[in-house]
Structure formats: C-alpha cells, structure tokens
Amino acid sequence: MTAASLSVKGISKSFSGLRAVDSVSFEVKAGSIQALIGPNGAGKTTIFNVIAGAFPPDTGDILLDGQSLGGKRADQICRAGVGRTFQIVRPFNDLTVEENVAIGALVWTDDVKEARDYANEVLKLLGLDDKRTARPTGITLPDRKCLEVARALATKPKILLLDEVMAGLRPTETDRMVNVFRKLNNETGVTILLIEHVMRAVMALSSHIVVVNYGKVIAEGTPEIVTRDPDVLACYLGAEAVH
Template identity: 45%
Template sequence: MTAVLEATGISKSFRGLQALRGVDISVEEGQILGIIGANGAGKTTLFNCITGNFPPTSGTVRLDGADVTGQPAHRLAHRGMVRTFQLMRPFHTMTVLENVEIAAMSRGARGGTARREAGETVERTGLGEWADQLSGSLPAAMQKRLELARALAMRPRVLLLDEVLAGLVPAERAPVLDLLENLRDTEGMTMVFIEHIMAAVRRLSDHVVMMDSGAVLATGSADEVLTDPQVVEAYLGKEASDA
C-alpha cells in the first residue's frame, strides 16, 4: 500500500539545540501509527514539523505523495491533515456546539449545513448533553472530547492526536478509545497518535515508533517495540509490566 503520510529525514534545530535527528515515519491508509517516548524525546516537535506549526530544518513531509513540507497548518488542514493539541484550545466564551460549528465552517460548510454537521459530531463524541454549555466551563475530560470533536468536524483524511487521553481516568478513556477504533474500522481513517498509556498503544496501534533524544530508537508492531530491550531500558522500565 502507498503511504498516506510520510515524513523522511526530519531534523529540527533551535538555536543550536538538535530537537529532531533524521526522523522517518510512514503510515498507510486506514492504519494507526503510535508514537511513544519519554517527555522531551521530540514527539510533539515532530508533530509541529509535520503539521506546519514550524518548518523542519531538513527533511521532507509528503501527504498522498505530494511534498507539503513547511506548508502552514491551515493549508494542510484543507488538504486533509488535522491535529489535536495536548493543551486544549477551545473558544472558552462559545458553547460546545458553536466551537464545533466553527471548525466545520473552516473547511467550507456554511449555515444550516455547518450547524447540522456540528450537531452530529457533538453527539458522536459524547458531548450531546454539554452542547449548549460554554466550553470554558467543561471538565477536563469533556474538553479533551471537544478538542477531538473540533478536529473531526474538519473531516480529516489524516488525524494526528497529541496525547488525547492525557489526564483522563480509565473510565473516561474507554469511550474515546472506542470512538477512535470505530473511526479506523468503519471509516478507514488514518491516524497518528502520541501516547504514554501503553494499554492504549497496544489496543490501537498497527505500528509503533519509539523516539529517544530526538531520534527513532525502535519501530515495529506494538508487541515488538514494547518488548524491545532497548525500549524497556530507555523508556518503559518498571512500567513495562503494566503496558
């Protein structure tokens, strides 16, 4: 199969600090790629380089085979590559429904169509009962879902998720994992996700990349990577038994 999203030789320096060192990732249509690594390993910097928040110092990003390296985030979103952020960024003085409606409008939906699509997305992500509440009043778990709902309203071809489960207790994680699995299994959505919760990595990932000090340390299936002695030593340690 042809890669939907491919990043090759991605490096990034900040005033002499080498944050990324020749990182390669590739994800095929309908697959989920998990990216793991300790804090500071370069995972979010990689997302930022891929999604146009800042250009890589070197390397190439391709979406459906087209070179999109350094294109701004809004242009990439219109081409079908959408991301969420670890720190949520809703419009706090707008309702949940209005937040999602704006996301739908950003990809061209208008008027009643945008409102209808937003309502469907709000229900789908389990936010129906909060639809008319101001987003700033939501608990953290619901704000996480709102971040995901806004991304889905943009109808992504490739969805990049930056710690979408962070801060959620197990009971709050379950419906999010169910939704992501459903998106992959019923709609064939391609996803790349950064995650520290190894149970989620095992459940969702078709392929896993482990990063360490800005470089790829290991790649393969979840079982292969999570049992790799280098990965256990560099990252998992005692947590390996809970993965």
C-alpha cells in the first residue's frame, strides 16, 4: 500500500442556491495524518463527498499525486486510490465481517479467494481477525467502527478519508481507535485525512489541521497553532480547546 498527496484547489459546491463549500483549498502531504475540523454544518462532509466523487465541484479541482480527479465517477476515484468511511456505519448485516471486508477488495480483483485473503490481512491489522466469522450485529460499536475502516482499507487506498469514526465512543474506546490509526499509518504508510469532533483524538493524531466554518477555511496549521487561533476558539473550540 502506497501513500499519496492530495491537493484541494478552490473547490466550491452549492445546493439550491446555498453555498455549502466556498473556494476551499488545502494540501495533504503523502504519508501524513491530517484533520479537517469545524462546527456542525461547516461543510466538512461535503468536502469529503466532492473529493470522493459523490458529486462534482461547481468550481475548482482535486489532485491526487498531482493528477486531476475531475470528471471521474466515485468508483473511478476509489480505484485511483481514494478510500472513505461514512458517519453512519451501515455494514451488510447478513454477511460476516470477513465477507463485508472482502467486498471492498473486489474493487481491484475479480478473484474471490484473493479478496478473502486480503480481507483477512486487513482484519488482522485492525485487530478484528477473531471476529471474522461474526455478523456485524454481533460485535461492539468500536468493532463496527473498525469494520467500517476495514471495508475502506480493503480497496487499497493511497489516502483514507475518515468521517467521524470516533463519534459516540468512550474515552478508552477513542484511545483504542487512535492506536489503530497510528499503527495503520506506521505499518502501511497510507495518508489519512480525518473529520473529527473528538479533540482528544485530533490532537493525538494530527500533524496539521484545517478548520472550516460556513464552508470556508478560516485557519490551518499545527495543532498548537490552530487551538490558539482566536477565530477557531470563537466559532468552535471555545474554552474546551484541547481537553
């Protein structure tokens, strides 16, 4: 698995006259873990949807390792190396954990055995190998969150977009996920861009943070710089900043 850089260049997206994303630009370095944060409704998931090809930007472009993703369908962007998770975890409950992950691998192989073998490698990496024969309904919420990551990881992404995968977890469960993502980044080198409200996780993982509000980038930099930015404190972090 290789890492890729991502360049978001002046993307905008409107829905029924409402501009959800307004001329957003930022860079994600290959092999890094970076975060995209901001209040609810700030446009974060819309940015992910544009990157992943759920819908095209009205303006601007997305570059993966310098190559434009413009005009590509979501499945083509996935094959190019962009994997993503979703806020609401919706596995195939009639399939086993292993089968859920193997479906992701079928993006790059038609060989079901190869897909299953790779799925088991991913499950072992994420600490889910002992759950491979279970149904998603029979595992814990943290394990279902890991399963969502595993399904995306099975597509062999160069960059992984994680959309609030730690929402609803207890602090100890959050710490477990932080360790999973550190291990994932260290052992595979995959680039990670995460949307997250759990600042405990953001501070522990991210080397660089981009902050959006009302669809615009209002600040970016290291965690230390961003968490002391007056605009960020006013619109989002407040007194709880890094606690």
